[in-house]
Amino acid sequence: MLSYWEQQSFVSYHHIVIGAGIVGLSTAIELKQKYPKQSVLVLERGLLPTGASSRNAGFACMGSLTEILDDSQYTNEDEILKLYEWRKRGLELLRTRLGDDTIGYKNNGSYELIGDAELAALDKMDYVNELLLPITKQPAFKIANDKIDSFGFNRQHIKTLIENTCEGELHTGKMLRALTDYALMNGVEIKTGAHVTRFEEEDKCVTVFIADGLRGEELALQCNTLSICTNAFTKQLLPDEDVVPGRGQVLITEPINGLKLKGVFHFDKGYYYFREVDGRVLLGGGRNLDFEGETTTDFVLTDLIQKDLEAKLRAIILPDTDFKIAQRWAGIMAFGKTKQPIVKAFSKRVYGAFRMGGMGVALGSDVARQLVSMNRD
Numbered sequence: 001m002l003s004y005w006e007q008q009s010f011v012s013y014h015h016i017v018i019g020a021g022i023v024g025l026s027t028a029i030e031l032k033q034k035y036p037k038q039s040v041l042v043l044e045r046g047l048l049p050t051g052a053s054s055r056n057a058g059f060a061c062m063g064s065l066t067e068i069l070d071d072s073q074y075t076n077e078d079e080i081l082k083l084y085e086w087r088k089r090g091l092e093l094l095r096t097r098l099g100d101d102t103i104g105y106k107n108n109g110s111y112e113l114i115g116d117a118e119l120a121a122l123d124k125m126d127y128v129n130e131l132l133l134p135i136t137k138q139p140a141f142k143i144a145n146d147k148i149d150s151f152g153f154n155r156q157h158i159k160t161l162i163e164n165t166c167e168g169e170l171h172t173g174k175m176l177r178a179l180t181d182y183a184l185m186n187g188v189e190i191k192t193g194a195h196v197t198r199f200e201e202e203d204k205c206v207t208v209f210i211a212d213g214l215r216g217e218e219l220a221l222q223c224n225t226l227s228i229c230t231n232a233f234t235k236q237l238l239p240d241e242d243v244v245p246g247r248g249q250v251l252i253t254e255p256i257n258g259l260k261l262k263g264v265f266h267f268d269k270g271y272y273y274f275r276e277v278d279g280r281v282l283l284g285g286g287r288n289l290d291f292e293g294e295t296t297t298d299f300v301l302t303d304l305i306q307k308d309l310e311a312k313l314r315a316i317i318l319p320d321t322d323f324k325i326a327q328r329w330a331g332i333m334a335f336g337k338t339k340q341p342i343v344k345a346f347s348k349r350v351y352g353a354f355r356m357g358g359m360g361v362a363l364g365s366d367v368a369r370q371l372v373s374m375n376r377d
């Protein structure tokens with residue numbers, strides 16, 4: 001039961017966006033910039049964004065050599081180039097919008113660790129460099145073996161180090177905080193703790209239903225257009241879409257005295273990633289150890305993966321160093337049959353951008369721009 005006042009002032013919006021991750025917030029910002037006089041509301045089910053955007057590794061992620069070669073087995077060169085360029089555009093937009101200092105963007109170097117199993121990838125490095133050259137304007141990958149010892153890695157595991165000249169890093173927390181502030185500053189309204197249970201499209205509007213435990217009844221909000229930016233959780237609202245959740249588990253050490261490594265690092269086709277942050281090592285991945293178990297939207301840690309991450313930290317990354325784990329967490333990504341994100345108009349009122357894989361930090365801003373460029377008039 002709504003009051004007269006609530007009905008007058010809190011129920012109708014021009015545009016509603018579901019999800020306050022990087023894609024939802026960027027979509028709201030784009031909407032406000034395109035329609036400055038119209039109201040834009042973001043609905044987020046968590047008190048904090050509760051998906052991937054606040055829980056990732058903060059790679060300004062362009063993809064490693066073995067990851068791109070792995071992709072080339074399932075997709076053609078055009079698609080690989082399209083996705084690479086998309087990430088580049090997304091990062092440029094994010095950096096221009098918020099500023100490098102604000103989001104902690106740095107280019108401290110990006111590297112891939114190559115063990116015996118991946119040595120064959122080196123034969124294809126020139127081919128990939130050539131393929132990407134129209135976008136990168138310089139070879140994306142080069143050998144950097146002179147740095148293996150200076151980073152302190154275990155030589156028994158690492159045969160070659162490949163430098164990725166196009167990839168940087170950012171501070172995930174600062175970035176999402178700044179994006180939220182930027183949205184608010186631009187007049188976007190954000191409601192957290194607002195779990196959208198369903199929507200109904202009518203002729204003249206879309207009605208969005210939100211669970212409201214306190215009132216004991218659903219709250220129904222109306223809008224002219226709805227944008228669904230719910231990534232791994234999209235099937236609840238759009239059950240026919242090809243979206244499969246994939247959990248990513250992460251750990252971070254306490255600060256390590258004299259830590260040698262700096263920059264961001266991948267290995268095993270991008271399934272593992274680690275970086276230096278605030279004198280600590282953040283390490284994540286291992287989803288490939290248990291694809292079935294990690295196909296979930298549960299924010300839970302498993303012994304299998306956490307122990308594997310610790311073992312790799314000890315054996316490969318920090319072989320001669322004592323460390324303590326400070327924190328562990330999980331985030332949920334979204335995958336599908338292809339690596340391309342879904343950016344789509346479902347009707348003239350309902351739109352969606354989701355399935356960002358492990359690349360949403362890079363893709364998110366430009367994906368949102370494309371979503372809002374779809375005609376809403």
Ligand SMILES: Cc1cc2nc3c(=O)[nH]c(=O)nc-3n(C[C@H](O)[C@H](O)[C@H](O)COP(=O)(O)OP(=O)(O)OC[C@H]3O[C@@H](n4cnc5c(N)ncnc54)[C@H](O)[C@@H]3O)c2cc1C
Pocket residue numbers: 018019020021022023024043044045046048049050051052053054055056057058059060061194195196197229230231232233234236237247248249250284330331332333353354355356357358359360361362363364
């Ligand atoms: C561990 C980990 C490491 C990663 N590392 C990187 C990296 O280094 N570089 C990179 O580019 N990418 C990385 N990614 C991927 C990247 O974080 C995601 O692709 C990106 O954050 C997706 O953004 P999004 O806005 O689409 O989704 P999300 O951030 O998941 O946002 C979706 C939001 O929708 C909300 N929501 C869902 N359903 C509803 C509903 N019914 N009602 C209201 N709200 C709802 C959720 O609570 C959530 O906040 C990583 C991801 C993980 C998990």
